[in-house]
Amino acid sequence: MLHKNLNLLTIDLSMFGEGGAAGAAAPAGGEGSAPAAAEAPAAPEVRYGKQPEQTAAPQQQASPETPPDKGKMFQDLIKGEYKDQYTDATQKLINRRFKETDAKISSMQPVMDLLASRYGIEDGNPEKIMAAVKSDTAFWQEAADAAGLTVEQYRTMRELEAKNRQLVAAQQNQQAQYLAQMRYQQWSAEAETLKGKYPQFNLDEMQGNDLFMLMLRNGYPMEQAFKACSTEYFAAQAAANAEKATVDNIKARGNRPAEAGSSATPAFTVKDDPSKLSDKDVLAVLSQISNGGHISFS
Numbered sequence: 141m142l143h144k145n146l147n148l149l150t151i152d153l154s155m156f157g158e159g160g161a162a163g164a165a166a167p168a169g170g171e172g173s174a175p176a177a178a179e180a181p182a183a184p185e186v187r188y189g190k191q192p193e194q195t196a197a198p199q200q201q202a203s204p205e206t207p208p209d210k211g212k213m214f215q216d217l218i219k220g221e222y223k224d225q226y227t228d229a230t231q232k233l234i235n236r237r238f239k240e241t242d243a244k245i246s247s248m249q250p251v252m253d254l255l256a257s258r259y260g261i262e263d264g265n266p267e268k269i270m271a272a273v274k275s276d277t278a279f280w281q282e283a284a285d286a287a288g289l290t291v292e293q294y295r296t297m298r299e300l301e302a303k304n305r306q307l308v309a310a311q312q313n314q315q316a317q318y319l320a321q322m323r324y325q326q327w328s329a330e331a332e333t334l335k336g337k338y339p340q341f342n343l344d345e346m347q348g349n350d351l352f353m354l355m356l357r358n359g360y361p362m363e364q365a366f367k368a369c370s371t372e373y374f375a376a377q378a379a380a381n382a383e384k385a386t387v388d389n390i391k392a393r394g395n396r397p398a399e400a401g402s403s404a405t406p407a408f409t410v411k412d413d414p415s416k417l418s419d420k421d422v423l424a425v426l427s428q429i430s431n432g433g434h435i436s437f438s
Contacts, residue, residue, distance in 0.1 A: 185408035188417075188425050189435040217328045225344045229324060233317075330362040340373065341366060364432050374429050375422075378437070382414045385437035389413050412437060 218226040256264045259272035273279060277291050284294035331343035346352045346366065355365035367374065389412060411421060414437045425435055 186421075186424070187408050187410050188412070188421065188428070189437050190412050191410055213329050213332065217332055222328055222331075222343075226324070226328070228344075233320065327356065327362065334363055334366060337363075338366070338373075367429055367432065371426060371430050375426060378414060378425070381438060386413060386415045388438060
């Protein structure tokens with residue numbers, strides 16, 4: 141209504157004073173008339189949440205940044221807040237190893253029973269069976285002859301090979317445990333950082349989410365995996381913070397109307413008031429968050 145009144149006022153004033161008649165006689169589309177309405181510009185980009193220029197001046201950061209001591213962070217985590225989770229994860233790893241070992245022993249039992257029967261060892265004692273096999277010259281003779289060795293030489297060679305296989309298996313097992321520990325250390329550090337941003341994040345609970353664990357094992361950052369699996373969480377968080385964000389926004393902006401005098405079309409439009417978001421805007425916000433974006437209305 142304000143713009144309409146201004147236009148009427150301009151027309152009325154042009155009818156008075158010197159040059160009024162010429163102004164009145166000027167054709168609608170000729171020179172001297174009000175410029176024709178420009179073609180409507182393309183809709184500007186929409187940006188949601190507080191933008192860097194709207195926030196308070198950032199705190200001065202030390203430069204260069206001191207790299208975090210991840211070893212100390214890990215020790216603090218497993219001895220403090222994540223002590224129970226670390227103990228539980230370690231125990232699960234031990235239990236899994238025991239199950240694998242038990243399964244392997246069970247699969248070998250028929251062979252041990254056969255050997256015990258062959259050598260007449262009724263109690264099935266593994267040490268007695270091994271001693272009987274080592275002293276069985278006939279058992280080794282054919283293989284020793286094929287290798288061009290004496291029975292004693294061949295038996296010694298086979299024992300060394302067996303010990304070497306055990307050593308390699310032990311090294312591989314140690315390496316696997318080291319890698320598992322390093323991975324858990326990295327996850328724990330990421331979880332601590334993520335919990336600072338999202339207090340409701342719980343790594344122990346998220347480990348039950350198949351998609352979350354699959355993304356972590358394939359190298360995705362924990363925050364991205366969490367966002368991909370927690371769209372409902374972010375929607376609830378936005379709803380819970382809506383009232384506070386609205387009040388803070390009114391205080392910061394003073395609820396002032398846009399200043400007149402500038403007709404330039406902005407490069408983008410900012411929507412930082414969650415109470416004024418349309419259904420389409422809410423969907424756009426959730427989509428950006430699920431794709432790794434970070435939007436804050438506070």
